Amino acid sequence: MSSSPPVLRIDGLVDQALDLTPADLEALPADHQVPDVSRLVPGRKGDGVRLRPVLERAGIAPSANYLTLHADRDDFHVSVPLESVIDQAILIYRHEGKPLEVSAGGPIRMIIQDPTACRAGELDDCANVKYLSRLELEERKGRDTRPHDDAEHEALHARQAAEAARGGDSHA
Numbered sequence: 001m002s003s004s005p006p007v008l009r010i011d012g013l014v015d016q017a018l019d020l021t022p023a024d025l026e027a028l029p030a031d032h033q034v035p036d037v038s039r040l041v042p043g044r045k046g047d048g049v050r051l052r053p054v055l056e057r058a059g060i061a062p063s064a065n066y067l068t069l070h071a072d073r074d075d076f077h078v079s080v081p082l083e084s085v086i087d088q089a090i091l092i093y094r095h096e097g098k099p100l101e102v103s104a105g106g107p108i109r110m111i112i113q114d115p116t117a118c119r120a121g122e123l124d125d126c127a128n129v130k131y132l133s134r135l136e137l138e139e140r141k142g143r144d145t146r147p148h149d150d151a152e153h154e155a156l157h158a159r160q161a162a163e164a165a166r167g168g169d170s171h172a
């Protein structure tokens with residue numbers, strides 16, 4: 001049985017909304033690609049593409065000030081100032097020639113090159129959104145469900161660990 005490929009939607013304050021598959025990301029020019037992200041961000045695996053050229057394919061409207069990252073899979077959302085993130089993030093879409101697994105945050109995961117510790121700023125570890133499904137450009141800060149305190153943060157990580165233990169790749 002074949003299923004349709006995963007799609008990353010780019011919309012909001014753009015010239016033209018786009019739906020990009022991992023194959024579309026892979027097809028972007030070589031100088032935008034980041035093969036083996038571990039060379040740039042130690043401890044991370046896979047191949048990715050820089051965020052800016054992906055957003056520029058949709059055409060960034062001058063009024064766009066914030067980027068909101070949506071993960072429909074677990075209803076997780078992060079909204080950060082566009083200028084702070086646009087040249088600091090990579091979208092990972094492949095690992096060892098295969099689609100990035102859900103257990104690694106796939107099929108598409110964003111990572112920030114030099115994140116701060118969780119809750120120590122806008123571009124923190126918590127903003128490394130897994131199962132990225134939509135990039136929304138907005139004028140003002142949008143939806144952000146990052147944890148606010150230690151208890152919330154711990155609960156979120158427990159949910160993530162439980163999900164991973166269940167086998168994140170099952171579609172049940």
Ligand SMILES: Nc1nc2c(c(=O)[nH]1)N[C@H]1C(S)=C(S)[C@@H](COP(=O)(O)O)O[C@H]1N2
Pocket residue numbers: 071074076118125126127128129130131147156160
């Ligand atoms: N979709 C989604 N992305 C997410 C989360 C989440 O719960 N859902 N947790 C965030 C938080 S709080 C952290 S600290 C990092 C943890 O990912 P890592 O273990 O790969 O660093 O993922 C972030 N990305």
Ligand SMILES: [Mo]
Pocket residue numbers: 118119125126153
């Ligand atoms: Mo976090």
